[in-house]
Amino acid sequence: MQIFVTGGAGFIGSAYVRAVLKDEFAGAVGAKVTVLDLLSYSGNLANLPMTDSRLRFVQGDITDAALLRDLLPGHDAVVHFAAESHVDRSISGAVPFVTTNVLGTQILLDAAREAGVGRFLHVSTDEVYGSISEGSWTETWPLDPNSPYAASKASSDLLALAAHRTHGMDVVVTRCSNNYGTHQFPEKVIPLFVSNLLDGKQVPLYGDGGNIRDWLHVTDHVRGIQLALDKGRAGEVYNIGGGTELSNRELTGMLLDACGAGWDMVRPVEDRKGHDRRYSLDITKISKELGYTPQVTLEQGLADTVTWYRENRAWWEPLKARAGL
Numbered sequence: 001m002q003i004f005v006t007g008g009a010g011f012i013g014s015a016y017v018r019a020v021l022k023d024e025f026a027g028a029v030g031a032k033v034t035v036l037d038l039l040s041y042s043g044n045l046a047n048l049p050m051t052d053s054r055l056r057f058v059q060g061d062i063t064d065a066a067l068l069r070d071l072l073p074g075h076d077a078v079v080h081f082a083a084e085s086h087v088d089r090s091i092s093g094a095v096p097f098v099t100t101n102v103l104g105t106q107i108l109l110d111a112a113r114e115a116g117v118g119r120f121l122h123v124s125t126d127e128v129y130g131s132i133s134e135g136s137w138t139e140t141w142p143l144d145p146n147s148p149y150a151a152s153k154a155s156s157d158l159l160a161l162a163a164h165r166t167h168g169m170d171v172v173v174t175r176c177s178n179n180y181g182t183h184q185f186p187e188k189v190i191p192l193f194v195s196n197l198l199d200g201k202q203v204p205l206y207g208d209g210g211n212i213r214d215w216l217h218v219t220d221h222v223r224g225i226q227l228a229l230d231k232g233r234a235g236e237v238y239n240i241g242g243g244t245e246l247s248n249r250e251l252t253g254m255l256l257d258a259c260g261a262g263w264d265m266v267r268p269v270e271d272r273k274g275h276d277r278r279y280s281l282d283i284t285k286i287s288k289e290l291g292y293t294p295q296v297t298l299e300q301g302l303a304d305t306v307t308w309y310r311e312n313r314a315w316w317e318p319l320k321a322r323a324g325l
């Protein structure tokens with residue numbers, strides 16, 4: 001089996017690639033992996049086992065149709081992670097989000113179809129649903145994105161599903177909640193807060209801290225992706241959540257405890273523009289159809305994550321310095 005992974009040098013893509021190459025998925029034992037990644041600010045070769053003979057890494061852009069035509073033939077599946085992924089960056093400049101997330105996804109879909117690649121798994125986000133005050137989103141919930149990031153992901157979901165309906169492509173879409181774990185670029189809340197606290201620096205908490213997110217350990221996410229790749233039905237969407245809703249204030253309290261710091265290390269900052277209040281995913285479909293259950297508890301996952309950042313300063317210090325974080 002040959003799997004083509006876009007964005008495989010990023011946080012979640014690299015977790016997926018490492019798991020495949022460690023033969024953690026019964027459906028992909030011995031699989032070879034091609035990673036196509038632009039190595040934008042969040043892509044990092046240190047996330048990948050570069051000497052593994054089953055891994056081929058290509059630095060390149062998913063909007064490069066000629067490169068895709070060259071690379072894609074012979075692959076059995078595409079798992080598409082590549083994206084501009086940070087909401088705050090989309091608020092200050094949305095064009096790269098449209099270019100990579102929307103245009104790039106369409107170019108990749110076309111190239112995969114022309115190359116006769118088997119299944120195309122499009123990795124998306126719960127943010128496409130908007131914000132929900134009560135209850136949880138099922139996969140049929142209307143898309144109502146608020147940030148430019150979420151709008152670009154919603155657009156790409158629709159393009160992926162349209163490729164199935166129009167051309168009969170074997171497309172599956174997954175929508176996950178907020179991921180956390182090792183190797184996450186330190187602009188995102190958990191690695192930002194942990195690395196700041198380890199350095200004795202304050203952490204910026206948006207608004208009243210009451211925004212609620214469902215937290216999903218990245219290893220649970222990539223297991224869910226592989227289940228959808230192996231057994232999901234073509235043309236379907238599967239939510240992947242962690243089943244752990246927390247306000248940002250509650251999350252901050254857990255991170256302060258884990259790092260041995262107090263509330264004096266928290267600096268309230270002006271709320272993010274258009275900040276979604278609450279995300280909540282209903283994961284009944286993937287649980288019943290594909291047998292998915294999250295396995296990593298938030299307590300264990302956060303403890304392991306804090307330990308990893310404590311022990312891997314050499315990974316994150318240069319990234320923070322370069323990004324001015």
Ligand SMILES: NC(=O)c1ccc[n+]([C@@H]2O[C@H](COP(=O)([O-])OP(=O)(O)OC[C@H]3O[C@@H](n4cnc5c(N)ncnc54)[C@H](O)[C@@H]3O)[C@@H](O)[C@H]2O)c1
Nearest residue numbers: 007009010011012038039040042043061062082083125179
């Ligand atoms: N992190 C989360 O909590 C989360 C939640 C829901 C969905 N997602 C989705 O999961 C996917 C991966 O997210 P992540 O957190 O790993 O992001 P990330 O920013 O860590 O990784 C993105 C990767 O894509 C690469 N990339 C960017 N533009 C590219 C281009 N034009 N061509 C090729 N490669 C390009 C980057 O170099 C990077 O390696 C994204 O599609 C994102 O929308 C993430």
